[in-house]
Amino acid sequence: MTHTPAQNGAAVDGTELETALQEITAELQSRSERGQPADYIPPLARVDPAHFGIAVTLTDNRLFAAGEAEMPFSIQSISKVFTLTLALGMAGDSLWRRVGREPSGDAFNSIVLLEHERGIPRNPFINAGALVVADALLSRARAPRETIGEILRFLRFVADDESVAADPAVARAEKATGHRNAALANYLYSCGNLNNPPDHVLGVYFHHCAVTMSCAQLARAGAFLANGGRNPATGRSVVSPERARRINALMMTCGHYDGSGDFAYRVGLPSKSGVGGGILAVVPGVASVAVWSPGLNGQGNSLLGIEALEMLSHRMGWSVF
Amino acid sequence: MTHTPAQNGAAVDGTELETALQEITAELQSRSERGQPADYIPPLARVDPAHFGIAVTLTDNRLFAAGEAEMPFSIQSISKVFTLTLALGMAGDSLWRRVGREPSGDAFNSIVLLEHERGIPRNPFINAGALVVADALLSRARAPRETIGEILRFLRFVADDESVAADPAVARAEKATGHRNAALANYLYSCGNLNNPPDHVLGVYFHHCAVTMSCAQLARAGAFLANGGRNPATGRSVVSPERARRINALMMTCGHYDGSGDFAYRVGLPSKSGVGGGILAVVPGVASVAVWSPGLNGQGNSLLGIEALEMLSHRMGWSVF
């Protein structure tokens, strides 16, 4: 962040931003080294790695985009930002008795820390933590189907778009190959940190990971985090300003699994990645940014997505530090 | 951060800040629950837990203080911010081949990750990482005495104060009880990640941890991190703006060991704590803050120091998120 007077979205020079997005997109679309799409389920594996899209929602509700910003993709773990927001709204800070707020220093699906810490996942963004969040959501709604419905309604509300939906083929494929997540859920249950049957929790989890959104939808959906908890398009409050700041803090320290420190060092923005190649980043007070490029780096984050954010944050002076 | 136009130190209302510091100090000085000072060496154990001081340097070079802001204390691990800065200046990014940038998720003196990761410490702020940084500094200066001199000269430069010094009694006491650190240094050496004898590296490490500074000195010394790498008092550049941002990012993700996530969540500022009860925090673009209260919480961070920063950041709207 440049820390000049221009600390809100309204002060951003639209022409400069438009040019930056166009040039970054042109450069990255021409790259031959794009990483490989996730290959553990067919619906992700067959996505063409040549896709690239980016969208920015400023806090004054201007929207900028480049590339395939309207093409829907599987948001995967980015959904965890929204399920956490929803669960905090229901359970409040009592949620933190069941899941920590510390970076894990381990891969997204590690089970090791779970054993050392008796079933309390390190944070809500690793898979084990997101399963606990899904369980918390289930505990109110009772049935997986209702809970999935509730999550979708929340996503439509924050995106201000009734077309947001989960892809049932992706959810089925996740379930068919999700033995590592089944291991985590059963382990959590055996530690007493799930209140609902592992199968129900997994059902909710696989469905919210299977939600499909475009960069434009995702940037709008995340804009409340950049705008003190309030959706700049609708003016409706989603969370309090303090809770928005705190969710941003969690994205900063835990949003990229064992690559979180490196991302903070290189880009300096709170963000959350998904294995579908999407990343949602927040520039507090200024903008939310969604980027999508399906090819992943070795840690399972979008290779060109990270690079796009690094280029954009550098050009626009967008860093919280 | 409120993300109002007031995004630099000059825009801060001095009266409001002055009042905030006085009221926070008055409230915390009256607390009976203050935690216990570190007890592993006599010079720290005999410090009166009733002490409390706080100092703020704004980026327009105004200085505000309350309580015992001029009383020197042992800065301990806060020194790691400055040795890292110095080592990056010498070795540049090649330093990152020897030490990581990820939160450790473990206690400050854990040796476990070191074995799993073959002698590459997770980050430069855990003890093992700081030993590697000390080794990097030694490799240029050749002798421990010279290296210690170089570190002191750097601290005097950034604090703009020739009186900064290490307390030899503290350094001796650290050495006499520093078997855990000796274990780490020998382990690193056995992995080939120290180039100098463990005893030399430990000598440098114990001395820079034994540096004594007041809150006022520390706030001035850290001001370059809030001011794009340039000391606001002297106008001299210490590091590039980008490097300042990156050091802030490391403080945010790794500055409080296994309490980093929680601190980011509660306070939302890059900061580094020391077992002497001091904390240095950075409000990018606006201010550096040093606080001191010798009593520690269960994770070895200043109990009232964290609380003071939480109160101050809340009152002033100072959060990067």
Place this chain on the structure above:
Amino acid sequence: MTHTPAQNGAAVDGTELETALQEITAELQSRSERGQPADYIPPLARVDPAHFGIAVTLTDNRLFAAGEAEMPFSIQSISKVFTLTLALGMAGDSLWRRVGREPSGDAFNSIVLLEHERGIPRNPFINAGALVVADALLSRARAPRETIGEILRFLRFVADDESVAADPAVARAEKATGHRNAALANYLYSCGNLNNPPDHVLGVYFHHCAVTMSCAQLARAGAFLANGGRNPATGRSVVSPERARRINALMMTCGHYDGSGDFAYRVGLPSKSGVGGGILAVVPGVASVAVWSPGLNGQGNSLLGIEALEMLSHRMGWSVF
């Protein structure tokens, strides 16, 4: 040990053994400190801790017993000795590509080592290893029901007793609470070290753990391990002498989870315990011993069962060392 004639059961003084069993039983039956039965499933939790039985089969086929040696109990993990024997008979040494032969140094249901070692369990007696063994058995028989039938036929063969059966209530209760084992099975599957669906493998596992036998049956069933692989009652060969020795070696180093070293130190005999309070021990060349007392010590092994074996081995001079 030189397997000369004087090392066989025929040389044992029957009167001395009879007296030893009676006196040990009398002493242990009078103990008030008996440990607590396993409480994770009702069928085990409601077993009266006052039970005590012991039986010895000598390699000359004499049988000695005291206490409730004919009362059936749940053999639980003791069954792993027999499933391993059966799987080695089918898969031979290729089984060792999927499971190790080293003590784990961890609790019976730890999942940590599994992650560090990429899905290869340390040995066939910890739960993860036994699941791999169950999978190996399933791979031949195709259906869980057939595999369970095959295991039961094998147990009836070695015990020379057609009445051996699994208790369906115990198997159901194991399944209802077996989330830790479900976690292990799903984890193994995700590592590619199960060839059959986790549910099928768990079905086989829960059923063989639910087998019910008396001390007398169990001592007969294990006698082939003391007799060079040949059942002394029927004269039929079960395994080669070398394989019998090797199974004994595994029981010695891995039979009591993280209490294996201590048991070897105190008793000095290959043995395998079960959470139902039973222990099967082998005196190579001389005898197999089965003891049952439902109360467990802190590591999940029969408190008085271990003591009985310690007393018996001391009185009879039965130690492999």
Place this chain on the structure above:
Amino acid sequence: MTHTPAQNGAAVDGTELETALQEITAELQSRSERGQPADYIPPLARVDPAHFGIAVTLTDNRLFAAGEAEMPFSIQSISKVFTLTLALGMAGDSLWRRVGREPSGDAFNSIVLLEHERGIPRNPFINAGALVVADALLSRARAPRETIGEILRFLRFVADDESVAADPAVARAEKATGHRNAALANYLYSCGNLNNPPDHVLGVYFHHCAVTMSCAQLARAGAFLANGGRNPATGRSVVSPERARRINALMMTCGHYDGSGDFAYRVGLPSKSGVGGGILAVVPGVASVAVWSPGLNGQGNSLLGIEALEMLSHRMGWSVF
């Protein structure tokens, strides 16, 4: 084992044993694949891998040998059997409050378990455990020099040979490269599980590892473990029969670090290896066997030494199982 007369060395056919040793030696001397000698210190690295020697002491005091059975080599970790014996004689079972009796499942110099278990090493044969044993010996004698003298006197006593000595060049080389052991000693000290300065403990440790003995000396020195605690040559008691059995049990479960289970499975005898290429094995009641071949396998145990023991145990029917 029933300690009846037929189980003693007197019943061994000397001609058969002599032939076995000659044929095994001839076969192994001709092998081209011999492994590599330890290369971490020059005195071990320059040993010719072509050496091979073997010696057997029967409990009736007959001695058999083949190859270079009289050539001295560095016994290294085999010395831990003797320091443990000596420390148990001094401290008795109270030693077990400071060191465990469980297999570690980890490499010989791992520091990980130490952290998880708060400074209590898993067993006396991993390096950390042997350092605690050395500390226990030091606590009585006060000075490293005296303690080293005491250990040497004990080795001369059990070997019945006044020429046993430590090689000072090896001890110096161990110290010069022993940073991993220095890490362990400092760590143990920091946990309060060493009573003497780490340097003193390391001095004792490096010296007893530097003891030089031949196969013939070593077989005689270990014979008390095969003979109920009594040296068959001198008739003098070293330890009680029960303690001899228990030391054998520890060698069985912990003698080969993370290869202990595999060795038990393949050879079935209590034994302890050293990185100098020696192995001492015990056939309870019958014999002690010392073998030496400097080339090591991947786990740091003598490649041909293990093979020799496997061949010998198979030919002579020597297995405790």
